[in-house]
Amino acid sequence: MTATLITHARLIDPDAGSISDGALLLDGGRIAERFDTPAPEVPGAEVIDAGGAFLAPGIVDIGVKVGEPGERHKESYKTAGLAAAAGGVTTMVTRPDTTPAIDTPEVLTFIRDRAEDDSPVNVLPMAALTKGREGREMTELGFLLDAGAVAFTDCDRVVTDTKVLSRAMTYARSLGALIMAHPQEPGLSKGGAATSGKFASLRGLPSVSPMAERMGLDRDIALVEMTGVRYHADQITTARALPALERAKANGFDVTAGTSMHHLTLNEMDLADYRTFFKVKPPLRSEDDRQAVLEAVRTGLIDIIGSFHTPQDEESKRLPFEEAASGAVGLETMLPVLLRLYHSGELDLPTLFRALSLNPAKRLGLDCGRLAKGAPADLLLFDADKPFILDRFKLQSKSKNTPFDGARLQGKVIATFVAGTAVYRSA
């Protein structure tokens, strides 16, 4: 493999919190050298003139759903991988809420093989925390860790039995494993299709109090204090949950939190006349919540932003709101959608890539997510300004359930590199 030299780039360095002109030399799958302008001649290297475009560490997206096994008609490793590459996602950290759940080393090995054959980007699988995600017995955490699971989660199902969860956490701590949980009090949130408040009341939708998220987080943090496990809350979406998170971090617990692209850019009013493509889990929140969560991303209280890519076929969305499936695809749309926050002056690019690339990599113990010499050459080159109107039928995903169909967006990926090789180049 020949070396690649990317010149005249604007380097986004989330580690240093800076943007500077520079060039990167990619060789042997890694960043061989980082230059300040002007870059020297490197004999034999393929030169890509970025022409002033941004070069950032590739996105590490925690919480991607791929439909294998069980729902390949919704998304396969191939289509998810293509969508990821087109969206600048260089590592997909996949969810185990498949059919059947990824809860044995055999299933995990199967999907790792599938991913290796088909996906142009890195795939790191998570495994279920309990067998069948039923919240009764822990899975073979040790075997699964050996087979390559990077974290354990029952996804949107909450382990309600605290005894089961505390034992699984204790066992996970002894292995040094990371647990990802969905903070929610399931009794309170049962049946809820929207966030309680004026909007849900007007639309007559069964609703869930935002307090359910804080109660779930409070419980989990108490269990973290008890067991000492490494804990990541998948999505924090409400203002009320933030003080609890802040206290947990101040107390020195090994706690991190994520949020989703949708909760940072949409609010409950977007549901409008029962638009089911806006039905996500947890449901979209109030504008006050959105702003509080965005502020928490700015300060670093919320560490990670993910797409929570959830492919759903048309049939499961063309139903009355309460019956329709939750979730939206996001691998390919995440960058331009989040760039709305950059264009509106609400979020700067180093902070954005700290949450998209650096922090998720750090949390999983990966050495990517940085633009340092020696780091893996997982990169994304993008034009932050290029305007376009999103057409959902042009997405790479097999499923087209995006709430941003027809949206005016700015920002296009020019090229995505995984281990120094371009896996995507814009036409």
Place this chain on the structure above:
Amino acid sequence: MRFDQRHLLGIEPLRPDEITTLLDLADQYVTLSRSREKHSSVLSGLTQINMFFENSTRTQSSFEIAGKRLGADVMNMAMQASSIKKGETLIDTALTLNAMHPDLLVVRHPHSGAVDLLAQKVNCAVINAGDGRHEHPTQALLDALTIRRAKGRLHRLNIAICGDIAHSRVARSNILLLHKMENRIRLVGPATLMPPGMDAFGVEIYDDMREGLADADVVMMLRLQKERMDGGFIPSEREYYHRWGLDAEKLSVAKPDAIVMHPGPMNRGVEIDGTLADDINRSVIQEQVEMGVAVRMAAMDLLARNLRARPTELSA
């Protein structure tokens, strides 16, 4: 006189003048319905299909009579019994029906927003006969007509809506309508049956019946929706009756000429005292049923006029 709607999906999209137009026309249909010859031919040649995905005797008969009095060809489809059981989706049902070229489709569905969804997929005029806990526009219109005829006006009245607000589409449509017509609205009921965020609707909220009913012109009772109770909203029916059930004593704080309304069917001895419900000096519950037919005739007449004003759509 204007009425610019293609469908009647809720009170929310209606303008106050459209509401007045509809009620004025309904007044004429009250007269027609009270005469010996009750027949008109304004819907002659049109097909009306009543599609009820939820059990209903009263509303469905009311729509059926309204359609027949106006000369429409009326057909009832009991949807719980048919295709739903076979796994057909709502949209497929709608498309199947659409191919039969109905002109008026009256729909009731247990899920909020389901009637809106259906209306997007068909060519005919759709009337929402109740969707989940969202809206029930003809009920609010018939209540408005009853109030207007009893009180001589539909503005600047003190109106108390009492009981299970949370599960009630009737309450939502009534709040929207009475608010548009500039009335003072109080919601009275247990906190567990009060939906969150209601203070943002420009209404006053009371837990206590005597406070909520003070100086009321209209007392609107709601059915305690036992079939919707997942359990545990109220301690018992008898405690509910004691604190929120309407009886002569609680009504005594309202204005002396206050009228008592109920959308039916009533749970006597739960939300309302049986004797009070039958008191012809206070209760207008029977008038509400009568107004229901007239309002539905008016709604279908106005929608049919708009339907006839549009060019025929050739593609199904």
